[in-house]
Amino acid sequence: MKSIALIPARYASTRFPAKLTADLCGKSVIQRTYLSTVATGIFNQVIVVTDHSEIASHIEELGGTVFFSQKIHESGSDRIAEAAATLDADVVVNVQGDEPFQDKTSLENLLEAFKDPEVQVASLMFSIDTQQAEDPNAVKVVLDKAQNALYFSRAKVPFARDSKVAVNYFKHIGIYAYRKDVLIRFTQLDKSHLEQIEMLEQLRLLENGIPIRMVETTHQAIAVDVPEDLELAKAYFRNYSDKI
Known part of the structure; x- marks a missing residue:
């Protein structure tokens, strides 16, 4: 099975302009993401997909591969689908460009899911407590018995009607793996009704x-969404055992 990691890297950002080129202990955020993804050693190829020359130069400085998107895209999924259409791959993993510390075990387990021929898309989740489940920015996922997603929501789901019944809450991590043809088909579909209500593109699937097969992990990724997150990432890096 040939697997490729594609890292969508958009320069513009409303909450943190040019965040991907911000310094994170001597290298930029996008460089850290690229290097930590390569360091897992599990992909046949790692490519940064961007529309901006500054981001491209950061990756080319490392000897990395860049795909310049030619179209205007609304989402990272659309951006990587343009690149994937030109590449030889069985499984394509969408690695978020603003998550600089990728976890080898989580990504290996994500790819492992595709040994099941029924799996078309896989994604990650981790267990959270009741208080964390209250946060609408923490997207929750509920599962069927086969570990496929039944629904994703910003609401606290499942709703505990009977306090005597134990509830497990899972937070979705936005790293997806797709069979190549499914990724391309997904991005050609119209935005769905529930997707527009919750503003969650995975609901379109x-x-x-x-179906989306969910894979549990204990790794909690650090996403650099606002300047304060960058400070957290720097603090984490200083204690990171496998510094890259």
């Missing part, structure tokens, strides 16, 4: 009958 579910509404169109494309």
Whole structure:
């Protein structure tokens, strides 16, 4: 099975302009993401997909591979689909460009899911407590018995109607792996009704009958969304055992 990691890297950002080129202990955020993804050693190829020359130069300085997107895209999924269409791959993993510390075990387990021929899309989740589940920025996922997603929501789901019944809450991590043809088909579908209500593009998959196999991890990724997150990432890096 040939697997490729594609890292969508958009320069513009409303909450933190040019965040991917911000310094993170001697290298930029996008460089850290690229290097930590390569360091897992599990992909046949790692490519940064961008529309901006500054981001491209950061990756080319490392000897990395860049794909320049030619179209205007609304999402990272659309951006990587343009690149994937030109590449020889069985499985494509969408690695978020603003998550600089990728976890080898989590990504290995994500790819492992595709040994099941029924798996078309896989994604990650981790267990959270009741208080964390209250946060609408923490996207929750509920599962069927086969570990496929039933629904994703910003609401606290499942709702505990009977306090005597134990509830497990899982937070979704936005790293996806797709069979190549499914990724391309997904990005050609119209935005779905529930997707527009919750503002969660993965609901488009579910509404169109494309299952998502969920893989549990204990790794909690650091995403650099605002300047304060960058300070957290720097603090983490100083204690990071496998510094890259």
